[in-house]
Amino acid sequence: MNTTLETPTASITANEPTWLANRRQTAHELFTSLEMPSLKDEFWRFASVGRLNIDNFNPAKTPTGEKLAEIVDRSTIVSERAGRSIFVDDALAEFEGLNEELIAQGVIYLPVEAAIQEHPELMEKYFLQESTELGSQKFFGLHASLVRAGSVLYVPKGVEIKQPIVNYYWTSGERSAVFPHTLVIAEDNTQASIVDIFFSDTAENEALNVAVSNIHAGNGAKVFRKVVQDWNEKTVSFQLDTTVAGRDSDVKNVAVNIGSERARFENQIRIEGAGAHVKLYSLTVAEESQEFDQRTFQTHNAPNAVSDLLYKNALLDKSRTIFSGLIKVAEGAQQTDAYQTNRNLLLDPTAEANALPGLEILANDVKCSHGATTGNVDENELFYMMSRGISKRTAMQLMVFGFFEEVIEKVENDELAENLRQLIRNKFESKIK
Amino acid sequence: MSDTAIQDEAIKVDTEKGNFKYPENYAYDAGVGLNEETIRYISKVKNEEPWLLEFRLKALETFKKKPMPTKWADEDLNNIDFDKIRYYLSKGQMPARSWDEVPDDVKQTFERLGIPEQERKFLAGVEAQFDSEASYSRMKEDLEKEGVIFVGSTEGLAKYPEIFRPYFGKVIPTADNKFSALNSATFSGGSFIYVPKGVKLKQPLQAYFRINAENFGQFERTLIIADEGSEITYMEGCTAPKFETATLHSAVVELVALKGAKIQYITVQNWSSNVFNLVTKRGMADENAEVKWIDCNIGSRLTMKYPGVVLKGKGARGEVLSIALANDGQHQDTGAKMMHLADNTTSNIISKSISIGTGRSTYRGQVHMPKHLKNCKNNTECDALLINTNSRTDTYPAITTRGENNTVQHEASVSKVSAEQIFYMMQRGLSEAEAMSLAVNGFVNDLMKAFPMEYSVELKRLIDMEMEGSVG
Numbered sequence: 044m045n046t047t048l049e050t051p052t053a054s055i056t057a058n059e060p061t062w063l064a065n066r067r068q069t070a071h072e073l074f075t076s077l078e079m080p081s082l083k084d085e086f087w088r089f090a091s092v093g094r095l096n097i098d099n100f101n102p103a104k105t106p107t108g109e110k111l112a113e114i115v116d117r118s119t120i121v122s123e124r125a126g127r128s129i130f131v132d133d134a135l136a137e138f139e140g141l142n143e144e145l146i147a148q149g150v151i152y153l154p155v156e157a158a159i160q161e162h163p164e165l166m167e168k169y170f171l172q173e174s175t176e177l178g179s180q181k182f183f184g185l186h187a188s189l190v191r192a193g194s195v196l197y198v199p200k201g202v203e204i205k206q207p208i209v210n211y212y213w214t215s216g217e218r219s220a221v222f223p224h225t226l227v228i229a230e231d232n233t234q235a236s237i238v239d240i241f242f243s244d245t246a247e248n249e250a251l252n253v254a255v256s257n258i259h260a261g262n263g264a265k266v267f268r269k270v271v272q273d274w275n276e277k278t279v280s281f282q283l284d285t286t287v288a289g290r291d292s293d294v295k296n297v298a299v300n301i302g303s304e305r306a307r308f309e310n311q312i313r314i315e316g317a318g319a320h321v322k323l324y325s326l327t328v329a330e331e332s333q334e335f336d337q338r339t340f341q342t343h344n345a346p347n348a349v350s351d352l353l354y355k356n357a358l359l360d361k362s363r364t365i366f367s368g369l370i371k372v373a374e375g376a377q378q379t380d381a382y383q384t385n386r387n388l389l390l391d392p393t394a395e396a397n398a399l400p401g402l403e404i405l406a407n408d409v410k411c412s413h414g415a416t417t418g419n420v421d422e423n424e425l426f427y428m429m430s431r432g433i434s435k436r437t438a439m440q441l442m443v444f445g446f447f448e449e450v451i452e453k454v455e456n457d458e459l460a461e462n463l464r465q466l467i468r469n470k471f472e473s474k475i476k
Numbered sequence: 477m478s479d480t481a482i483q484d485e486a487i488k489v490d491t492e493k494g495n496f497k498y499p500e501n502y503a504y505d506a507g508v509g510l511n512e513e514t515i516r517y518i519s520k521v522k523n524e525e526p527w528l529l530e531f532r533l534k535a536l537e538t539f540k541k542k543p544m545p546t547k548w549a550d551e552d553l554n555n556i557d558f559d560k561i562r563y564y565l566s567k568g569q570m571p572a573r574s575w576d577e578v579p580d581d582v583k584q585t586f587e588r589l590g591i592p593e594q595e596r597k598f599l600a601g602v603e604a605q606f607d608s609e610a611s612y613s614r615m616k617e618d619l620e621k622e623g624v625i626f627v628g629s630t631e632g633l634a635k636y637p638e639i640f641r642p643y644f645g646k647v648i649p650t651a652d653n654k655f656s657a658l659n660s661a662t663f664s665g666g667s668f669i670y671v672p673k674g675v676k677l678k679q680p681l682q683a684y685f686r687i688n689a690e691n692f693g694q695f696e697r698t699l700i701i702a703d704e705g706s707e708i709t710y711m712e713g714c715t716a717p718k719f720e721t722a723t724l725h726s727a728v729v730e731l732v733a734l735k736g737a738k739i740q741y742i743t744v745q746n747w748s749s750n751v752f753n754l755v756t757k758r759g760m761a762d763e764n765a766e767v768k769w770i771d772c773n774i775g776s777r778l779t780m781k782y783p784g785v786v787l788k789g790k791g792a793r794g795e796v797l798s799i800a801l802a803n804d805g806q807h808q809d810t811g812a813k814m815m816h817l818a819d820n821t822t823s824n825i826i827s828k829s830i831s832i833g834t835g836r837s838t839y840r841g842q843v844h845m846p847k848h849l850k851n852c853k854n855n856t857e858c859d860a861l862l863i864n865t866n867s868r869t870d871t872y873p874a875i876t877t878r879g880e881n882n883t884v885q886h887e888a889s890v891s892k893v894s895a896e897q898i899f900y901m902m903q904r905g906l907s908e909a910e911a912m913s914l915a916v917n918g919f920v921n922d923l924m925k926a927f928p929m930e931y932s933v934e935l936k937r938l939i940d941m942e943m944e945g946s947v948g
Contacts, residue, residue: 083547084547085547085548088874089874089876374865374866375865377865387877389877389878389879389882392847392848392850392878392879392880393847393878394878395847395876395877395878396875396876396877396878397874397875397876397877398873398874398875398876398877398884398886399872399873399874399875400871400873400886400888401870401871401872401873402860402869402870402871402872402888402890403868403869403870404860404862404868404869404870404890405866405868406862406865407862407863407864407865407866407867407892408865408892409862409890409891409892410889410890410891411889411890411891412887412888412889412890413871413886413887413888414885414886414887414888415873415875415884415885415886416883416884416885416886417875417877417882417883417884417885418877418882418883418884418885419880419881419882419883
């Protein structure tokens with residue numbers, strides 16, 4: 044085990060409050076005391092834990108001013124926005140705050156460090172308080188003990204933010220370990236959308252990412268989070284995301300995963316209020332020897348709520364995907380509608396898709412279902428197009444992109460959707476035969 | 477099951493009636509607890525060859541080494557006390573009990589299912605042995621003419637080692653899981669069957685014909701070999717509740733379907749609700765062969781059973797049809813495994829479960845298609861029906877797919893009986909309970925058709941009975 048990750052950093056801010064020092068200390072103990080995951084752990088079933096290596100990474104060093112400026116110029120995936128932060132190797136490269144109108148309404152959007160200084164009570168209540176329970180507790184400990192970069196969005200009651208908040212998290216240095224953090228607190232009857240973007244500076248810089256996102260959606264809140272993950276293929280990535288959904292809240296989550304050498308993605312939704320609507324969509328495009336390990340958990344603790352999940356994976360070469368999803372309907376959570384769908388498109392015989400769709404239902408008046416399918420492109424559909432004069436390759440491309448489109452259109456932002464299509468095309472188009 | 481309970485005290489029936497046989501030897505008892513001595517004792521009593529003793533002893537080591545699978549399985553398993561179990565009871569040492577001691581609900585069930593008087597006593601554990609010798613021997617004659625071997629495990633390994641030994645423990649290796657290891661160490665009873673090339677048995681073979689102390693033993697071992705092009709249907713268990721004091725049952729069933737053969741294995745499990753039923757069942761299907769498990773679980777406290785098929789030859793087919801009924805305090809943890817190892821293999825899993833009261837039913841499945849395979853297909857459907865607000869159901873499938881032109885689809889749904897349906901039926905004069913029964917029977921109806929007629933009729937009655945008192 045590398046010693047630099049085991050040494051806790053002195054502090055996040057100049058005068059760190061005691062609660063934060065304590066929380067980071069506890070997290071550090073969690074990280075050092077827990078073992079690395081093993082295949083014996085159900086939460087890591089099918090994952091190639093042998094390949095999981097976090098040694099030899101160091102907490103990232105601040106890049107040069109030129110590098111920061113150059114990367115700011117490349118952070119252009121969403122142009123219409125309410126605010127933007129750009130972190131490179133956990134250092135703040137640029138921060139574009141909210142307009143005066145929103146500030147006057149009491150909306151807070153700040154980097155983590157500034158939020159701790161300026162809003163200690165809010166941060167004490169929410170910062171580093173939620174972690175996924177899907178096997179990566181050790182890595183949550185690592186994140187929480189070393190977190191520096193990240194942004195906090197607080198939306199007071201009744202306020203609606205029309206434009207998205209955009210957070211970029213870049214890696215650049217050699218063997219950098221980064222710990223991006225996104226915290227969203229949307230009070231009752233609010234509306235907000237957040238785009239988190241994970242990019243690498245070059246195709247070569249090796250990196251370890253352990254990102255955490257915690258969303259609190261109050262009663263009647265509408266929160267929409269979009270995640271674009273396009274690390275280079277030398278990056279080991281963890282994304283540990285939690286959402287707590289209040290009464291009649293409307294929570295949406297779209298993730299597009301393209302990059303990394305291996306990526307572990309944990310997404311935990313806890314429905315605590317009656318009548319909540321939660322939608323989770325994900326698209327993953329895997330190639331070469333990439334491994335995408337996705338674990339999801341939809342917990343219904345309140346009645347009359349709906350949750351719907353669609354995870355699509357397209358696999359090339361020797362890539363692997365694991366989808367492990369669990370719907371849990373607690374006792375008393377009657378009139379629940381919970382769905383879960385996993386679709387895997389195998390484009391090469393050597394690719395491997397694993398599906399573990401699970402249900403645990405403790406209430407009887409529910410509608411729950413899950414479906415998982417794995418297969419190749421439908422021969423009949425291919426034949427139909429070819430019989431109309433479309434070449435096989437074009438037909439394949441149309442069908443594969445059609446498979447993706449179901450998720451891409453869910454981002455509900457034309458510019459972002461087009462940029463996503465372009466990212467996927469860059470990676471993928473030449474590979475479809 | 478104390479040592480002082482002697483058979484003669486308990487049973488007072490006319491021995492001529494129904495042609496009962498009494499055990500001749502009372503001396504065999506391996507005592508309580510499990511150690512090397514127990515194993516040596518069992519092997520000695522059975523007069524086994526040294527290789528088999530060796531096999532048992534190795535299995536004992538494996539059993540001791542393997543941890544309880546409580547990481548993923550029901551923690552109720554921890555309530556099994558291996559030191560308090562009797563691992564071998566020969567015929568004479570079956571627990572004796574008088575008819576008066578049999579609980580009323582069990583007696584009523586017999587009554588309503590229309591089980592013949594003599595059978596009731598056996599099933600209730602009053603009779604130690606019930607051999608319907610007449611029907612069995614007639615059948616045996618027919619079978620022998622065709623060259624079919626149908627014997628117990630001890631006889632099979634002793635008399636026909638050249639047939640059974642090559643496959644014994646090959647489909648389910650000792651170390652497959654903790655309970656297969658336990659069975660390998662302590663097995664006794666069960667059926668060993670060989671069906672010669674091209675022989676297609678018209679009538680199903682039933683363990684029922686061979687009811688005796690050993691056959692319903694705690695650690696029965698069954699091995700069925702269907703030679704090329706042959707066909708066999710085998711049935712075990714019966715719909716009547718089997719009243720037992722022994723709390724652990726751990727069977728191993730291995731099926732071998734050689735080229736073009738077909739094996740259909742039907743189980744109806746209705747142990748009394750104090751029994752842990754931890755069973756390993758797996759079939760191997762060669763080229764164009766077919767293995768089909770039809771599995772129905774109604775009784776027991778905790779059942780863990782995931783019948784599997786290893787699709788070893790091209791064009792092999794595997795199927796699991798499963799019905800589980802979990803009532804108050806029961807956990808039916810069932811499922812299926814399909815290991816595709818050759819091109820053009822297909823598998824189908826249909827599982828339906830019903831949870832009543834605090835009952836919990838779980839589906840656990842595994843479908844595996846490795847790379848280099850072509851044109852394999854799997855279809856899995858699991859539907860769960862929840863009757864009461866405190867009923868529970870879980871689904872945990874695991875699916876791995878690689879290779880060319882392989883297709884896997886898995887679907888699961890959870891629902892309750894719709895209020896509209898019940899209302900409709902009640903409007904037409906049915907009571908709520910009757911309406912509920914009808915709805916539940918409708919839910920499993922298409923699967924029920926896969927069972928032989930007499931079974932499906934009894935199953936329907938059983939479901940009616942289980943549904944009673946669950947509404948309102």
